[in-house]
Amino acid sequence: MHVLITGANRGIGKALADAARARGDIVTGTARRPADDLLPLDVTDAASVRALADRLSGQPIDLLVCNAGVYPDKGHRLEDGYGPEVWAEAFAVNVTGVFLTIRALLPNVEQARGKIAILSSIMASDANAPGGSYAYRASKAAALNLGRNLAVDLAPRGISVGIYHPGWVRTEMGGPQAQVEPEEAARGLLGRFDALGPNTSGCFEDYTGQPIPF
16 A cells, blocks of 8 residues: 655654554655655645655555644744744645645545545544634644545545544654654554545544544
């Protein structure tokens, strides 16, 4: 199986790439600043996205994992944080970047009758709204909405789309106090991706398979 993972240079993306390779998948990883065997991709740059699509032209992708994301308002205060540049970055990476990547690589996924996994967050849930992190929460909610609507439009093409919360993962973004190791999250997520199909397309689940209320 050919798996493409955006943002595979660190954190959950790297853990997913390592776990997928360990079970025998062919993995194409991307990063804004690539090293080793990663391919260059800046999801906010349409030309970069197009260049990746051109490079992979004709190669089926069984699973596209849109993992690249940012949390630019972490620790911000309502009184003096959340500047317009923070909102712009959050939506450019977490929403627009996801859409541009999926649209550009759709022929590859369609060729394989593959699947698309979007990493969102439980912080996207309107039912879970404790306040704060406004830009991140709003962008992840938009990514959830995007995935749900893509699931409808891509169903006739045989492509399933799932939206996932990886857990509170001990990464640079999640912080040292987080509860889940990246390797555990990656194993759980791969299991959820494997279970994704026409009957579950549009799902919003955590890495253990628990549904998350919208």
